[in-house]
Amino acid sequence: MDSDDQTISGLLDDQLTLDDSQSNNGGDKSTIKPEIKSKWLIAYNDNLCSLYTLTSCICFVDLNGDGDQKLVIADLGNGIQGMKLNVYKGTFILSQLTLIDCPSGVVSFYMDSSSPRIPAIGVASGSYLYIYKNLKPFYKFGLPSLEINSTEQEAWKQLTDDKIDGTQLKVLLENLKVEIGESGLTARSQCLLDLNDSSSIEDFIGRYKDQPLKRSTVITCIATIKKTVDEDNNLNCLIIGTENKDILIIEPDAFTILTSVQLPSIPVFLEISGLFNVEYRVIVSCRDACIYTIKRGFKTGRLCVQLNSQPVGLIRHNNNIIVGTMDQCLACYTINGNCVWKINQSAGITCLAAIEIEILGLTLIAVALESRVIVFYNGKSKVDLIETDNVITSMKFGRYGREDNTLVMVSRSGSLSIRILKRTAKFTLIDNDYNSTNSRSTIKMNIPKKTKLFVEQSVREREEAIAIHRIFQQDLYRLRLTVARAYVKAIASSLNPMSTNTIDPLKLSAQVHGLGPIFKLILEIQNTSLDQPSNNLNLFFYCDVKIYRINRNVIPIPYLKPGYLYTFATKVESINELNLSDFIKIHVVRDGECIPIITAIINMPSSETPI
Numbered sequence: 001m002d003s004d005d006q007t008i009s010g011l012l013d014d015q016l017t018l019d020d021s022q023s024n025n026g027g028d029k030s031t032i033k034p035e036i037k038s039k040w041l042i043a044y045n046d047n048l049c050s051l052y053t054l055t056s057c058i059c060f061v062d063l064n065g066d067g068d069q070k071l072v073i074a075d076l077g078n079g080i081q082g083m084k085l086n087v088y089k090g091t092f093i094l095s096q097l098t099l100i101d102c103p104s105g106v107v108s109f110y111m112d113s114s115s116p117r118i119p120a121i122g123v124a125s126g127s128y129l130y131i132y133k134n135l136k137p138f139y140k141f142g143l144p145s146l147e148i149n150s151t152e153q154e155a156w157k158q159l160t161d162d163k164i165d166g167t168q169l170k171v172l173l174e175n176l177k178v179e180i181g182e183s184g185l186t187a188r189s190q191c192l193l194d195l196n197d198s199s200s201i202e203d204f205i206g207r208y209k210d211q212p213l214k215r216s217t218v219i220t221c222i223a224t225i226k227k228t229v230d231e232d233n234n235l236n237c238l239i240i241g242t243e244n245k246d247i248l249i250i251e252p253d254a255f256t257i258l259t260s261v262q263l264p265s266i267p268v269f270l271e272i273s274g275l276f277n278v279e280y281r282v283i284v285s286c287r288d289a290c291i292y293t294i295k296r297g298f299k300t301g302r303l304c305v306q307l308n309s310q311p312v313g314l315i316r317h318n319n320n321i322i323v324g325t326m327d328q329c330l331a332c333y334t335i336n337g338n339c340v341w342k343i344n345q346s347a348g349i350t351c352l353a354a355i356e357i358e359i360l361g362l363t364l365i366a367v368a369l370e371s372r373v374i375v376f377y378n379g380k381s382k383v384d385l386i387e388t389d390n391v392i393t394s395m396k397f398g399r400y401g402r403e404d405n406t407l408v409m410v411s412r413s414g415s416l417s418i419r420i421l422k423r424t425a426k427f428t429l430i431d432n433d434y435n436s437t438n439s440r441s442t443i444k445m446n447i448p449k450k451t452k453l454f455v456e457q458s459v460r461e462r463e464e465a466i467a468i469h470r471i472f473q474q475d476l477y478r479l480r481l482t483v484a485r486a487y488v489k490a491i492a493s494s495l496n497p498m499s500t501n502t503i504d505p506l507k508l509s510a511q512v513h514g515l516g517p518i519f520k521l522i523l524e525i526q527n528t529s530l531d532q533p534s535n536n537l538n539l540f541f542y543c544d545v546k547i548y549r550i551n552r553n554v555i556p557i558p559y560l561k562p563g564y565l566y567t568f569a570t571k572v573e574s575i576n577e578l579n580l581s582d583f584i585k586i587h588v589v590r591d592g593e594c595i596p597i598i599t600a601i602i603n604m605p606s607s608e609t610p611i
Contacts, residue, residue, distance in 0.1 A: 039384055039425035040407065044091045044418040051086075051414050052076045055313070055351050056105040056221060056269075058396040058408060063087070063135065065116040069399045070094060071408060073416075074103035074123060085123060087135060090401060091418075095135045101126030105222035109236035111252035117233040124219040124240065129250075141255045146215040146244060151176055152189055156213055159205065166201045183243075186215040217244040223270040227252075228277045237276045241267030247284065247294060247301070249276065261294050263301045269314035271321070281335075283321055285314045291321060293335065297528050298563050304337045313352030317363055324349040330367055332380070341380045347371035350412075353395045357405055362427060366407070368392040374409075376427070383427040390415055504534045506560070506588060508600045516607025517574040521550075523586065523600075524567050527560040534560040537597075539568060542585040548604070549573045550584075557588075574607040581606045 057074035071088040083099035085106075105124040110117065111131070121132040131139040155172045158164045164172075173189050182190060188208055195201050221241040226234050237258065238250040245266055249259040258276075265286035274280030274296075282294040284301060289310050292301030309327035316322075320340060321333045328348055332340040347370040355364035355376065364384075365377045372391055376384035390411035400406035405421035461468060505528045513520040527534050539555040551571040560566060572584065581604050587596035 038386075039422050039427070040386060040419040041422060042417070043403075043406075043420045045415070046417075047413070047415040049414060049416045051410050051416055052078075053394050053410050054104075055353065055394040055396060057103055058394060058410070059106050059108050059121075060396070060398040060400055061087075061108040061119055061121055063118070065118045067402075069401060071400055072106055072108070072121060073410070074099065074106045076102055083125075085121075085132075097132070097135070099123065099125055099130075101128070104219050107222055107224050107238070109224045109238065109252060110233055111235070113235065119233075122222065122224075122238060124222040127216045127218050129219065129222070129238070129240065139255065141250070143217055143219065143240075143242060143248075144257070146217060148186060148213055148215045149176065149180060149184060152185060153213060156188075156209070160209055166205045167198070169205070170201065186213055188213065217242045217246075219243075221267055221270050223272050225249075225272045225280055225282075226275050228275060230275060239270060239272060239282060241270060241284065247282065261299060261301060263292055264288065264303075265290065269311060271314055271316035273316060283314065283316055285311045285323065289325075291323065291333070291337075297530060299530075300563075304335070305333050307331075312349050315352055315354045315365060317354065317365070322352070322365055324352050324367060330365075330377070343377070343380060345369055345375070347373070350391060350393050351395060353397050353407075355397045355407070357421065359404070360427070364427065366395065366397065368395060368409075378427060381429050383429060385430070386419075388417070503532070504537075504590070504597050505529050506534065506598055508586065508588060508598050510586060510600050510602050512572075512602060512605065516605070519572045519574070519604070519607075520569060521572050521584070521602070522567065522569045523555075524565055525557070525560065525588070526565045527562045529562045531562060533562060536591040538589050538591065540587040540589055540596075541570070542587065543572075544582050547574065547576045547580055547582045548584065549575050572604070574604075579607055 051073060053073055053075055057076070059072050060069045061072050062068065063070050068089075073086045073088070075082070075084045075086055077083045079102055083102055085097040085099055085103075086093055087095040087097075103123055103125045107122045107124075108119045109122060111120050118134065120138065123130045123132070127143050129141040130137065131141070152173065155164070155169055155176075159166070159169050170192060173185065173193055177185060177193065182193075185193075192201065192204060195204060219240050220243055223239045224236040225239055227237050228234065236252055238252065240248045240250060242248065243266055245263045247261040247263060247267060248257050250256070251258050261282075263284060263286060265288035267284045267286050269285040271283040272280065273283075276296075279296055283304070284292045284294065286292060287310070289307040290303060291305040291307065291311075291314070293304045294301050305321065305323075307323065307325055309325040309329070311323050311325055313324040314321070319335055321335070322330070323333070324330050326348065328345045329342055330345060330349065331342045334340060345367065350368045350370060352368075353366040355362075355366050357364070362378060367375045367377065368391075369375065370391055372388050374386040374388065374392060374395075375382060376386075388409070388411065390413045392409045393412045395407060395409040397405070397407050400408065400418070403420050407419045407421070409417045409419070411417070507526045507528050509524045511522045511524075513522060523539065525539075535558065537557040537560065539557060541550045541553050543550060549572070551573075555568050555570065557566070557568075574581075584602045584604060586600045586602065588598045589596050
């Protein structure tokens, strides 16, 4: 154990001894309200480090691949100078790197499969993503340049050819700003419009008029997603949000853009789930107080939630979205946008953090408030509370050093505080008044004793572990073989509802509405290609004419745009007097071909007796 681990362990031992002595001493039992025993140990507190950072600029990184996590904090400085990347080990600064521009996010990711498995650090700063390996600069990825307005480019060209002067150029740019907005101009034109002194304008033009005109965007948020396998040290793809309302997914090996998605507004917070090569969902909170979702194969974001105020934090928990807003509200929504619950806070929310405690199987939500309080929620139930000396503006929970449950907090005054969760901590419901506990939460459950059958089964599993494992593997191989044969058969006969054809990758689903004898058959077809439309398709219906009569046996589909869901409907009438039910086949066939692209089989329900 190194000196830093000894320091933290010493703090833990001292604090545990102090807690035990306080619990053994007899206290005054005549107090009005019982005191809540703290579940956190103060491992480190520095009020003079002068850090100015965001929650997205804090992460834990295993720099050496030995399981000893380091703390990486990107310091924003004053926004113009003093930007640094601080790497902490224990309670000391291990390394300090200078940043050129103001950072907007820091992530840890694996960019290759080489051994030993050492992650890289990605720092989003301005228009570039800086990659560090072994605390040394490794690669700089720049965002692609944006298209320059032709009128702006022509105005600067006339200035270079001495056809107009600086005053005339500024007038042209001001008129263009009214027409297309300030965000449509280059950074050079925006700086020129901010100058009012004629000497400053001439000096600015003299320095930059001969340089090529460029229009770039900046990174607003960054996150990572597992590429193929959901493992800790598997390859990651980078997901970047830009000021140009784009979401870019970047491949980690060659740093090429795999996918680009357009949003209606500028992204601020990102939450990721799934695998890039399988299926994934990106939840994006934007500056227009809306939350959008992005799924694999879609080129635009889908509106999920319209908030009443601007968001200050976003967390995904299971299938729910938890967001804190500027109107002092903490709300929980489903993926479909339905509100599950809302909790009004006593003060403004400054930041949120997810507290994942694996040993307890809990995921809590930490909410930092302007009243110098951090409240912990398990769902909508308040389970803990921490009072701090300053207002916390950013915090991160994770493994630091050898401790699994560490909470790092940075205050508005620039102080850094590290707290460690006690191993004996238990989170139970507390009242709205946080100084009184809920006595009902202390009731223990009656756990049944182990039966003789359970003990015998456990002994058998220990003694016959190898044989049981071999039998399980044989059954698993048989199951995989059966599934593979059925899948190949479905592909060969086009009986699968999803097409494997690279020219027409289609997805077909069907629904039956009604009780009978007249049903309504609703079909939904979607082109899952990224950019290739499908043309000249037809929907054919096959059924037993003695049982069903279909209103439209053929439905032409002239055009399918990628990513959009098209809906078609037809009526089906049950004409059998014996009230029999059968299946209906739906084929998607291209004009001039006889082999269907995909086929869906619908098992029709029994028809109700007409009234």
